Every structure is written in structure tokens, then in C-alpha cells.
Amino acid sequence: QMKIAVLTSGGDSAGMNAVVRAVVRIGIIKGCETYIIREGYEGLVRGNTHSQDTKPLCKTEFTLDYQVAIPQVIDNLRFGYGSLLKNGEGDIDEQGIATTKTLKGKYIVRVGWDDVRSWLSEGGTLIGTARSKTFRTHEGRLAAARNLVLEGINALVVCGGDGSLTGADVFRQEWPELISTLLKNGSITSEDANAYAHLKIVGLVGSIDNDMALTDLTIGAPTALQRICEAIDNINSTAISHSRAFVLEVMGRHCGWLALLAAVSGGADYLFIPEKPPSDPWEEDMCQVIQQHRAAGKRKTLVIVAEGAHDASLNPIRAEQVKTVLSERLGLDSRVTTLGHTQRGGRPVAWDRILPTLQGVEAVNALLEATPSTPSYMIGMRENKIIRIPLVEAVNMTRAVAQAINEKDFEKAMSLRDPEFIE
Numbered sequence: 001q002m003k004i005a006v007l008t009s010g011g012d013s014a015g016m017n018a019v020v021r022a023v024v025r026i027g028i029i030k031g032c033e034t035y036i037i038r039e040g041y042e043g044l045v046r047g048n049t050h051s052q053d054t055k056p057l058c059k060t061e062f063t064l065d066y067q068v069a070i071p072q073v074i075d076n077l078r079f080g081y082g083s084l085l086k087n088g089e090g091d092i093d094e095q096g097i098a099t100t101k102t103l104k105g106k107y108i109v110r111v112g113w114d115d116v117r118s119w120l121s122e123g124g125t126l127i128g129t130a131r132s133k134t135f136r137t138h139e140g141r142l143a144a145a146r147n148l149v150l151e152g153i154n155a156l157v158v159c160g161g162d163g164s165l166t167g168a169d170v171f172r173q174e175w176p177e178l179i180s181t182l183l184k185n186g187s188i189t190s191e192d193a194n195a196y197a198h199l200k201i202v203g204l205v206g207s208i209d210n211d212m213a214l215t216d217l218t219i220g221a222p223t224a225l226q227r228i229c230e231a232i233d234n235i236n237s238t239a240i241s242h243s244r245a246f247v248l249e250v251m252g253r254h255c256g257w258l259a260l261l262a263a264v265s266g267g268a269d270y271l272f273i274p275e276k277p278p279s280d281p282w283e284e285d286m287c288q289v290i291q292q293h294r295a296a297g298k299r300k301t302l303v304i305v306a307e308g309a310h311d312a313s314l315n316p317i318r319a320e321q322v323k324t325v326l327s328e329r330l331g332l333d334s335r336v337t338t339l340g341h342t343q344r345g346g347r348p349v350a351w352d353r354i355l356p357t358l359q360g361v362e363a364v365n366a367l368l369e370a371t372p373s374t375p376s377y378m379i380g381m382r383e384n385k386i387i388r389i390p391l392v393e394a395v396n397m398t399r400a401v402a403q404a405i406n407e408k409d410f411e412k413a414m415s416l417r418d419p420e421f422i423e
């Protein structure tokens with residue numbers, strides 16, 4: 001029987017809860033045992049401190065034939081752990097991770113149908129996330145592999161951004177070596193080593209940045225874009241009232257997708273994105289464009305700056321700098337608005353419920369169909385179709401974009417990102 005665990009990692013994004021819900025429910029429908037791992041890879045490294053206690057945490061039993069008994073499942077599985085994940089008194093450890101009393105020392109938790117009830121519309125990630133430093137070490141990954149084997153989990157779904165999926169790819173590559181080390185040091189038996197010889201792992205891209213190669217859209221990006229769009233509408237009315245200039249800094253790390261699409265959907269006079277820096281000196285080019293717009297009668301100016309923006313020599317361009325240029329060279333009454341984490345939190349828009357649900361189904365199918373010779377997949381979407389992409393290819397291509405930007409080969413970066421759209 002397949003035991004599937006799902007974790008969310010890196011920066012949270014709207015739609016991550018819908019991923020967990022889809023994986024858990026489709027997993028149950030397909031006859032699997034389903035688990036969540038709290039606090040991302042950090043929880044995988046920590047594992048459960050109660051290994052002698054083999055009783056599942058979940059109060060529900062999973063003996064029904066789920067193919068035919070969905071209504072019964074809904075009626076019967078009423079005693080889940082969903083509320084424990086959300087509420088309860090507890091402690092905060094030295095790394096700021098909060099733990100309810102019941103889940104203290106338990107990072108890998110069996111969950112049932114009801115545990116994920118009403119998760120579709122919740123923002124953030126209810127199972128917690130972290131940017132785990134320990135998982136970046138070999139020792140950490142060894143502990144993570146041991147915990148998976150000890151808990152009997154043979155399939156893993158990771159939902160996170162490019163860093164988290166790179167981590168998943170490293171884990172996948174190292175897996176045979178991790179298993180043989182665990183066998184040698186006596187942490188697992190030879191039966192376990194045989195049973196867990198291959199790691200079944202699949203990645204789902206949860207990130208507001210939409211920075212993963214080989215997929216058109218990442219989970220959470222549409223919601224973040226919607227937030228920015230609403231912020232632009234709000235800014236516009238006050239900007240027009242005062243005839244002011246606003247410089248809006250948006251997230252996206254090294255990717256300009258949010259900034260670019262915000263400019264398309266909200267309207268902007270000028271835009272700075274990492275993939276296509278303005279020609280030097282950017283100050284002159286920007287002032288010329290804005291002067292033309294003002295001469296044509298515009299009462300407001302909006303400049304969008306991606307947080308990873310830089311000039312053609314890779315010197316960062318920050319919103320405050322842009323504001324100073326607008327004030328000093330054009331005499332515009334200027335303000336900076338940094339949207340920050342308001343872009344990331346809050347309820348997912350409809351598309352960030354649909355995409356994770358469809359991709360969650362595909363993730364479970366990919367795990368069930370996995371054989372030792374099939375590659376580990378990342379689930380993506382291209383031209384409105386849910387697709388499987390070899391994880392290693394997506395990770396390598398994403399790295400190639402970053403490398404092209406570092407080498408100032410912006411044309412290459414653009415062509416690797418999404419040529420048609422950026423042009």
C-alpha cells in the first residue's frame with residue numbers, strides 16, 4: 001500500500017492548502033494512507049520523537065473501500081486532526097516553530113478526509129512551512145530519509161518554489177546513497193533498504209514568483225497578481241487626485257513576472273524587471289518616457305519596480321532611487337509603496353484553487369504510476385494542460401535562467417523564461 005506524505009516548503013503561497021487537500025483526498029480515494037509533514041523539510045528532518053508508539057495519531061480508521069464509499073467516508077470520518085493543526089495551546093521552540101501540545105514532537109502526522117475540510121479557501125499553508133537550513137546539509141537529508149523509512153512512508157509530494165524543488169531533486173539523486181548509509185550504520189534493516197530502494201517523489205510548484213521553468217503558472221502567482229492589481233487601482237485614485245508619481249515595489253525575487261503582469265493588468269508608465277534591464281543610463285530613458293506621458297496630459301505616474309531589478313551592469317535598482325530621480329529631475333511629487341507580504345497572504349483566487357486541485361490529482365497519479373525507471377516529475381501546466389515534466393529538467397532550466405542573468409546575457413534569459421510573452 002502506498003503511504004503518501006505531503007509537505008509545503010519555502011515561502012507560503014495561496015493555494016498550498018488546496019494542494020494538501022487534493023493530495024489527501026485523492027490519495028484516500030485511490031486507497032493510499034495519507035500524511036502531512038509539518039514545517040516543510042524541517043519537519044521531515046525532525047521526524048517523530050515517539051517512534052516506539054506506532055499507533056497512528058489519527059483517530060479515524062481507513063478500512064473502507066474508498067472507490068465506492070465516498071459518501072460514507074464523508075459521513076464517518078469526522079474526527080480529524082485539522083483543528084489540532086490550526087489551534088491549541090503549545091510552545092514555541094528556539095527556531096520560532098510553534099507546536100500544539102498534542103503535536104509536540106510529531107512532525108509527520110497521519111490525516112484523513114475531514115482534516116482538510118474547508119482548506120480550499122484558506123490562505124497561507126496550514127501545515128506550516130520553513131526555509132530549512134538543516135535539510136541543505138547531507139546530515140539533515142540523512143535524518144529525513146531515516147524518518148521517512150521509520151514512518152513507513154514510500155511516496156512524497158513536495159509543494160514549494162524553485163529552491164524547494166531543487167532540494168527535492170538533490171534528495172532524489174542522493175536517495176540510494178542515503179539508504180545504503182542508513183543500512184551501514186544500522187539505522188534501518190536490510191528489508192527496509194530493499195523496500196525503500198527507490199524514492200517516489202513529485203514536485204508541485206507553489207510560489208508567488210512564477211519563476212519555475214517549463215511551466216506556465218505556479219500556484220499562488222495569480223492571487224499575488226490580483227493583490228497587486230487591486231493595490232494599483234487604489235493607488236491610481238489617490239495619485240490622480242494629487243497629480244503624483246508612485247513607485248511600486250513588488251515581490252518576485254529574481255523573476256519579473258509579477259511586475260510585468262502587474263504593469264499589463266494595472267497599467268504603468270515604466271517598468272524595471274531583472275530579465276530585461278533598461279538601457280543605460282536608465283534615469284534618462286525613464287524620464288523621457290514619463291515626460292512624454294505627462295505632456296500628453298496624464299495626471300499620474302506609476303513606475304513598477306521588481307524587487308530583483310537591476311541595471312544592465314547588475315547594479316540593483318531600488319524604488320527609493322527611482323523616486324529620487326522622479327522628484328529631482330522631473331519635479332514630481334513622488335511616493336514609494338512597497339506591497340511586501342500583503343501580496344503573499346490571504347484567500348486564494350479561484351484559479352489558485354483550481355490549479356492546485358488538478359495538479360494534486362496528477363501528483364498522486366504520477367506517484368501511483370511511478371516505477372524505478374520513470375523519472376521523478378514536477379507537475380506543471382502548459383497551454384492550459386496539466387503536464388508532468390522531469391523534475392531534473394525543470395530545475396536545470398530554472399538554474400540556466402539565473403545563470404544567464406548573472407552573465408548579463410539578458411536575451412538568453414528572456415528566451416529561456418518565456419520569449420513570446422516578454423517580447
Ligand code: F6P
Nearest residue numbers: 011161207208209251252253344
Ligand atoms: O519566493 C517568494 C517570496 O515572497 C519572494 O517574492 C520574496 O523575495 C521572498 O519570498 C520573501 O521572503 P520572506 O518571506 O522570507 O521575507
